Structures are given as structure tokens and as C-alpha cells.
Amino acid sequence: MSETKNIKEMSVEEKLRALFDLQLIDSRLDEIRNTRGELPLEVEDLKDDVIQMETRIQKVVEEAKGLEEEIKLKKEAIKNAEALIKKYTKQQDNVRNNREYDALAKEVEYQGLEIELSEKRIREFTIKIEQKNHQISESETKLAEKREHLAHKQAELETIVKDTEKEENLLIKLSTEYSEKIEARLIQAYNRIRGSVKNGLAVVPVERGASAGSFFTIPPQRQMDIAQRKKIITDEHSGRILVDLELAEEERAKMELIIKG
Incomplete structure (x- = not known):
């Protein structure tokens, strides 16, 4: 039947x-x-907050790394400019006329300006890196607090779930069985x-x-x-x-x- x-x-x-x-x-x-009240939703919201904070921190970390790379490039540019200044200064000793001398002098001056600009950019980037590192430090402190809060809420939820898990599983099984009878x-x-x-x-x-x-x-x-x-x-x-x-x-x-x- x-x-x-x-x-x-x-x-x-x-x-x-x-x-x-x-x-x-x-x-x-x-x-x-x-009995769980808003705990499941609260835990999910906290998880989302943690993920968002981690993403924001990672973005700032990447920005700081980018600025560090820019500083490396500027330092390399300074080295190249110094080498060119040395080269052009030496060439000035062997010029044949004033026009060649003036042309080399302009190159030396230009490379000097490049060094000044690169040094200025390095100072600016250094300040920005310090700001970002400060931002990262503050955010990581807040993230640690958020993670601790999440861990506490998860433990609270897990305790409630564990206390009722056996009965809940039985009830779910019974609910399915009785539904199938009707x-x-x-x-x-x-x-x-x-x-x-x-x-x-x-x-x-x-x-x-x-x-x-x-x-x-x-x-x-x-x-x-x-x-x-x-x-x-x-x-x-x-x-x-x-x-x-x-x-x-x-x-x-x-x-x-x-x-x-």
C-alpha cells in the first residue's frame, strides 16, 4: 500500500x-x-564587518607598498641623475667652445632639478606612507576588537546550538515525517x-x-x-x-x- x-x-x-x-x-x-534571538544575524553581520575591514586594510597596505615602490624609483632616478651630472661635468673639461659648455651646463642644471623634484616626491611619499601605516595600525586594532567580539558571539551561539542540537535534529526529523503523513x-x-x-x-x-x-x-x-x-x-x-x-x-x-x- x-x-x-x-x-x-x-x-x-x-x-x-x-x-x-x-x-x-x-x-x-x-x-x-x-532562544537564539538576533545572535545568528549578529554573527553574520560581524563576519561581514570583519571581511570588509580586512579588505580595506589590505587596500591601504597595497597603497603603502605602491608608495614604497615609487620611492625606490625616485631613488633610482636620483642615482641616474647624479651619474649624468658627473658625466656632463667631466665632459665640460673637454669642450671646444662656449656653446657646448653651456649646453652641458643646462643638462647639469636639468638633472639637478630632477634630483630636487625626486627628493621632494620622496618626502611626500614618506609622509603618505607614515599616514597610511598609522591608518593601518588603527584599523588593525579595531579589527582585533571586532574579531574578538565575533569570537565571543560565535561561542555564545555555538553553546546555545549545542545545548539544543539533539532535540532540534529530532524535531526537524519529526516535522518532516509528520508532514509526509498529511x-x-x-x-x-x-x-x-x-x-x-x-x-x-x-x-x-x-x-x-x-x-x-x-x-x-x-x-x-x-x-x-x-x-x-x-x-x-x-x-x-x-x-x-x-x-x-x-x-x-x-x-x-x-x-x-x-x-x-
Whole structure:
């Protein structure tokens, strides 16, 4: 006998019990996950912050390295200019006329200006490197603090997850198993209702003449229909599926034993 056939052969009462069981399982899962609060999102945000800070620091480090390379090039340019000055000065001793002498003098002067400009650029680059190194140092201090904060939050989250991991895994397994017992149409309705209400309660018992969590009274005749378990009845105000309190208490007791193992 196939699983599909089993689902179709379920009585309305069996469907109501399965739906309420699923609700109990999913509600307990909600409770477990709510104990984590905003921690998972906070951890993810901190991870993103750390990655962004690391990226920014790396960018500044690369910029500082680029400036160091520029300083090397400028020092090399100074060496080349000094060599040319030495060369042109020596050539001045062997010129044939004033025009050649003046031309060499201009070259010496030009190379001197190149040295001055390179030295100026080296001073500027050195200042910028110092600024960037200071920026890197400050950023690395902040990054270390951010990493420490992240590690603390991760440890906090891991402790909470570890404490409830066994139960959560069991509940996930049970949720899947109970969902498979129920026909697709009802599961779709159940999930739709769960997604539309704040507390995730799609199946609720009738308590004190009203659906749980509601102030709207259910007429006596409708309460009798719910207690008979002959058809799926929903709350006209919230859209939740309604079950009678006796059924709810029986299933709560049963599921408590199953979950506790």
C-alpha cells in the first residue's frame, strides 16, 4: 500500500491529530530558534564587518607598498641623475667652445632639478606612507576588537546550538515525517497560515469558547462541530484550523513522550 493511498485513507480526526502534532513539533522548533534571538544575524553581520575591514586594510597596505615602490624609483632616478651630472661635468673639461659648455651646463642644471623634484616626491611619499601605516595600525586594532567580539558571539551561539542540537535534529526529523503523513493540500494551507500569523500557530484548540489566543467567541453549534471531528473547521477571524481541547491535550501528552524519547 503506497504512502499516497495511506494519506487519502486518513479520517478527518486523524488528519486533525496529525496537523496538531505537526503544530506542536514546529512550535517547539520555533521556541528553540527564538532562544537564539538576533545572535545568528549578529554573527553574520560581524563576519561581514570583519571581511570588509580586512579588505580595506589590505587596500591601504597595497597603497603603502605602491608608495614604497615609487620611492625606490625616485631613488633610482636620483642615482641616474647624479651619474649624468658627473658625466656632463667631466665632459665640460673637454669642450671646444662656449656653446657646448653651456649646453652641458643646462643638462647639469636639468638633472639637478630632477634630483630636487625626486627628493621632494620622496618626502611626500614618506609622509603618505607614515599616514597610511598609522591608518593601518588603527584599523588593525579595531579589527582585533571586532574579531574578538565575533569570537565571543560565535561561542555564545555555538553553546546555545549545542545545548539544543539533539532535540532540534529530532524535531526537524519529526516535522518532516509528520508532514509526509498529511496530504499536500492541507500542508500547503498549514504552511500558508503559519506564515501569515505572528506566532506561527496554524492549528489551535478551542479554549473557553474561543480559539486559543483569540477574543472572538465561537458559537456553541460550531464548537460542537469541532468536537465531533467530522470536518476541518477554521476560525473565521484568523483563518487558523481549530481542534477541540480534549484532542489537543491528548496529542500534547503523546508528543511530549515522543520528543523526550
